[in-house]
Amino acid sequence: MRLADTPTPPDVDTSPFDLLRARLEAAVERPAVIAITSSTLEDGNDHAAWGLACSLAATGYPTAFVDARVSNSAPDEPTKRLRLDDIVAQLVASHGMASFALLTLGDPALQRSTSQRNIVSAFELLHRKFDYVVISADSPLGSPFATALIAAADSVLVAVKIGRREQDSDVTLSTSLQALGDRFLGIVAMDPSVIRKVNALDSPSPAISEWRLRHAERVASELQHREAAGWPT
Amino acid sequence: MRNTELSHFLNVLRRRWLVVLVIAAIGFALLPIAVRLVPAYTAKAQLLIVSEALKDTTLSDPDLPSIVTSTEVLSRVITRLGLNTTPTALAGKIKTKLPPKSSILEISYKDTDGVRAATVTNAIADEATTYFHEIATRGYTDVLKALDARIAESRLQIAAADRLLQRASAKNAFASTDKALDDLTTQIDDLRVERGQANASLAADQATASALRRQLRDIDPIVRGEILQRDAAYQQVQNQLGKDVADLTSERATFREFFPGIHALEARIRRERDQLSSVAATAIATGAGSSPSFTQTVLDADHAEGLVAADHERLRAIDSQLSAEQKHLQQVAGAGAVVGTLRAQRDATLGQYVALTQRLSAAQGDAAQAASLGTLVVVSRALPGSSQLPTWLLGLAFLIVLAAIGAAYAFDAMDRRLWSAREIEALYGRPVLSQVGGRS
Numbered sequence: 162m163r164l165a166d167t168p169t170p171p172d173v174d175t176s177p178f179d180l181l182r183a184r185l186e187a188a189v190e191r192p193a194v195i196a197i198t199s200s201t202l203e204d205g206n207d208h209a210a211w212g213l214a215c216s217l218a219a220t221g222y223p224t225a226f227v228d229a230r231v232s233n234s235a236p237d238e239p240t241k242r243l244r245l246d247d248i249v250a251q252l253v254a255s256h257g258m259a260s261f262a263l264l265t266l267g268d269p270a271l272q273r274s275t276s277q278r279n280i281v282s283a284f285e286l287l288h289r290k291f292d293y294v295v296i297s298a299d300s301p302l303g304s305p306f307a308t309a310l311i312a313a314a315d316s317v318l319v320a321v322k323i324g325r326r327e328q329d330s331d332v333t334l335s336t337s338l339q340a341l342g343d344r345f346l347g348i349v350a351m352d353p354s355v356i357r358k359v360n361a362l363d364s365p366s367p368a369i370s371e372w373r374l375r376h377a378e379r380v381a382s383e384l385q386h387r388e389a390a391g392w393p394t
Numbered sequence: 395m396r397n398t399e400l401s402h403f404l405n406v407l408r409r410r411w412l413v414v415l416v417i418a419a420i421g422f423a424l425l426p427i428a429v430r431l432v433p434a435y436t437a438k439a440q441l442l443i444v445s446e447a448l449k450d451t452t453l454s455d456p457d458l459p460s461i462v463t464s465t466e467v468l469s470r471v472i473t474r475l476g477l478n479t480t481p482t483a484l485a486g487k488i489k490t491k492l493p494p495k496s497s498i499l500e501i502s503y504k505d506t507d508g509v510r511a512a513t514v515t516n517a518i519a520d521e522a523t524t525y526f527h528e529i530a531t532r533g534y535t536d537v538l539k540a541l542d543a544r545i546a547e548s549r550l551q552i553a554a555a556d557r558l559l560q561r562a563s564a565k566n567a568f569a570s571t572d573k574a575l576d577d578l579t580t581q582i583d584d585l586r587v588e589r590g591q592a593n594a595s596l597a598a599d600q601a602t603a604s605a606l607r608r609q610l611r612d613i614d615p616i617v618r619g620e621i622l623q624r625d626a627a628y629q630q631v632q633n634q635l636g637k638d639v640a641d642l643t644s645e646r647a648t649f650r651e652f653f654p655g656i657h658a659l660e661a662r663i664r665r666e667r668d669q670l671s672s673v674a675a676t677a678i679a680t681g682a683g684s685s686p687s688f689t690q691t692v693l694d695a696d697h698a699e700g701l702v703a704a705d706h707e708r709l710r711a712i713d714s715q716l717s718a719e720q721k722h723l724q725q726v727a728g729a730g731a732v733v734g735t736l737r738a739q740r741d742a743t744l745g746q747y748v749a750l751t752q753r754l755s756a757a758q759g760d761a762a763q764a765a766s767l768g769t770l771v772v773v774s775r776a777l778p779g780s781s782q783l784p785t786w787l788l789g790l791a792f793l794i795v796l797a798a799i800g801a802a803y804a805f806d807a808m809d810r811r812l813w814s815a816r817e818i819e820a821l822y823g824r825p826v827l828s829q830v831g832g833r834s
Contacts, residue, residue, distance in 0.1 A: 178828070322812075346824065347827040353831075
């Protein structure tokens with residue numbers, strides 16, 4: 162588990178996401194949890210979520226980016242000792258006036274131990290602190306945790322990589338998301354030429370890497386402090 | 395919206411640039427072949443319409459464009475030029491233009507070859523003119539055809555009669571003229587006259603010969619006298635007999651009959667008389683030639699007999715010649731009858747021929763008058779067609795580009811990959827809120 166906050170959003174080019182941000186501002190009431198998922202791993206939903214979160218933060222909204230993809234989790238993450246509501250509570254409590262926060266929930270153990278109710282509770286906490294919580298979620302077709310995240314989210318977006326072949330999973334995902342009604346907002350089409358792998362922990366992106374280095378030590382310190390204070394594990 | 399479509403178009407081109415390139419390359423590579431196959435040469439001809447229907451508002455105008463492209467006209471053109479096409483296909487390459495209130499009908503024809511375009515166009519103009527003329531004179535055409543047929547038949551009959559006459563003349567040179575027949579008749583008449591003369595001469599000569607034969611019989615005593623007179627033995631016997639007769643007479647006068655010398659003398663005289671008869675017979679038998687009268691008469695008789703024989707010979711010759719001439723005349727008369735019949739038939743046929751040609755002239759005049767009521771005249775013949783290749787090439791190149799783009803769209807439509815927002819929206823049933831990267 163990693164959680165971090167920064168007084169300013171990462172210095173990245175958010176212009177490709179400004180249109181998406183503007184449409185979300187118009188369509189979604191704050192505070193809102195926005196989940197971005199996809200039917201395949203390579204559709205770039207983490208990039209879309211990252212870019213949207215950065216754009217929202219750059220606009221001035223207190224924003225949290227939640228990387229909930231299992232594939233982005235690190236083996237040495239010490240999240241096994243924490244529960245989701247605790248993590249979120251710590252994030253909310255420790256987060257000051259920073260406009261951008263980062264939270265990773267990719268640990269499979271964490272996801273297995275998290276219930277739908279935990280997620281709803283976590284979202285309620287996040288609503289208090291952040292105008293927007295942008296979640297990069299796995300496909301709900303193979304992940305109960307992702308399904309629960311999406312079910313609890315205020316709005317859902319699907320990232321689709323342009324030029325890839327249509328798959329049966331697209332139809333299945335589309336069918337399952339239709340059940341969300343208006344909460345299923347729409348699609349973010351991702352051009353293959355711009356999709357970057359965004360990993361909040363180990364991203365090759367210079368901006369994220371820089372952000373991670375600046376705050377990693379602080380995050381570790383925070384955890385040590387909490388453990389020393391006797392927070393339950 | 396327009397930007398979206400343009401963006402989609404550009405995206406398709408970007409995605410399918412290889413398809414566009416291949417299709418365009420194939421299309422432009424085949425362009426030279428297409429140039430040979432597609433008619434790019436146009437030839438034009440103009441027909442002037444001289445029609446009473448155009449002047450008379452009560453008459454309906456003939457539908458000349460339909461006549462030009464009619465199956466009848468185009469079939470004639472195909473037959474005339476030996477084209478390997480159908481009237482329907484040929485009609486598809488023909489355009490006609492008849493501006494309102496104009497007397498000029500323009501025919502244009504497209505082909506892949508400029509010279510052939512002109513040839514076909516001119517053939518169409520000619521055949522249309524002919525066909526229009528036929529329509530205008532259709533009522534006279536049958537008459538003219540019938541007259542032509544009958545005139546041709548008359549010519550054949552005349553030629554056949556000429557051949558028969560020539561053959562008959564070859565068999566007998568005299569048969570071909572009346573003068574020759576007359577000459578033959580005159581010759582026969584002359585022979586008949588000559589025969590009469592010969593008969594007369596024969597009769598005269600026979601009469602002469604007969605007279606001479608009678609004369610020969612009549613002059614027998616004279617001849618006997620002349621023979622006996624010239625016979626010495628007879629004369630001696632006769633003289634002795636005379637003397638003895640005289641002696642007897644004297645004896646009788648002197649003596650009585652009882653005188654013995656008288657009887658002896660009488661016996662002597664009897665002997666002498668017998669001897670004289672015998673000598674006379676011998677003299678006559680052997681001395682006929684010694685009689686001039688007999689000789690002359692015999693000569694005359696022989697001459698007369700010769701004349702008779704000559705007359706007979708001449709008469710036979712004349713009869714023979716006459717018989718030959720009469721036979722010849724009979725033959726000539728028979729041949730002449732045939733020739734005369736043939737000549738009469740030929741003259742009759744010639745008369746029919748003349749009458750038919752007169753009727754043909756009259757019918758042609760009527761047809762010409764009828765044709766003047768509606769005539770097509772070729773006023774401008776087609777020259778080798780000018781190529782419209784540049785314009786056509788541009789159009790074809792445009793079509794190739796369109797085909798390439800169409801192929802790109804077709805490939806794109808068959809591709810199940812999600813290329814456009816439209817496809818993604820159709821798949822998920824939600825709008826694409828934003829496209830990140832690339833051309834939206």
